[in-house]
Amino acid sequence: MEWLRDHSYLAAWLALPVAILVAFFQNKGKKLADLDWSRLLIYIAFLISLAVTLTPTFDSTARDAAKIMVFAGLGFLIVDRKKR
Numbered sequence: 241m242e243w244l245r246d247h248s249y250l251a252a253w254l255a256l257p258v259a260i261l262v263a264f265f266q267n268k269g270k271k272l273a274d275l276d277w278s279r280l281l282i283y284i285a286f287l288i289s290l291a292v293t294l295t296p297t298f299d300s301t302a303r304d305a306a307k308i309m310v311f312a313g314l315g316f317l318i319v320d321r322k323k324r
Contacts, residue, residue, distance in 0.1 A: 252291035259287055279322075286313035 263283070267275055289309035292298055298306075 249291065249294040249296065252287070252294045256284065256287045256291065259283060282313060282316065286310065286317065289313065 292306035
């Protein structure tokens with residue numbers, strides 16, 4: 241149980257390839273021009289900055305910059321969500 245507590249940030253890094261695979265399978269039948277590339281890149285940047293924020297081995301400057309990106313990305317994703 242100690243190992244899981246010390247390495248819980250690995251779940252944030254695992255979210256990145258899972259999100260890419262989900263995006264790939266959701267858009268499988270679409271053409272490349274029809275994809276919403278800007279939103280996809282914002283999701284990827286948000287997940288990378290979240291993983292950097294949670295990883296204790298990065299230096300404090302990188303983690304602080306990633307925290308700013310997490311909060312900015314979270315605010316943008318909340319305000320600019322897709323209508324269903």
